[in-house]
Amino acid sequence: MAQDILMVVGLGNPGPDYANTRHNAGALFVEALARETGQSLRPEKKYHGLYARIQLQGLDLHLLNPSTYMNRSGLSIKALADFFKIQPQQILVAHDELDIPPGTARFKKSGGHGGHNGLRDTIAHLGTNEFQRLRIGIGHPGDSRQVTGYVLGRLGKRETEELNAVINEIIRVLPDAASGKLPAAMNRLHSFKPV
Secondary structure, eight states: OOOOOEEEEEEOOSSSSGTGGGHHHHHHHHHHHHHHOOOEEEEEEEGGGEEEEEEEETTEEEEEEEEEEGHHHHHHHHHHHHHOOOGGEEEEEEEEESOOOOOOOEEOOOOOOOHHHHHHHHHHHOOOOOEEEEEEOOOOOOOGGHHHHTTBBOHHHHHHHHHHHHHHHHHHHEEEHHHHEEEEEEEHHTTTTOO
């Protein structure tokens, strides 16, 4: 099977202080994806992150959660991409997104960093913004001065349920997205509504 995506990265901050925070939505998705295939992410020093290689419906995927802080994510991503000779266009970076509501997610082909430090560092290390994104909605606190506290705050019960629901949907559509059927995956994911 031809694969458009070979590597799935979840952005987040390491350590218990950041566990289950909104900013770690990308990392939480990658953990769930590993679990879905009976794998777990393990520390891998040479990639500066937690790594697993999984099989998902005939797809061979490298999973990575950088164990650097968010603003140094690119170091980890580049290390893994270089080792396996993976092109930037074959990388899907999952990250939290303030501009879409909780319980929703969007695929995006490329673009700027939108002020997201993890994306900013990834662009800097890869030398291009031509990598794929998975934007996982966390909503906006309503006031730009509250953003830092909000993204670093822990997910509430309802938010956790909404995030889990959309993660399950992402995992269902990922095989299409990874194997050249991105429009079909987008149609399904972008119309998903949390219960």
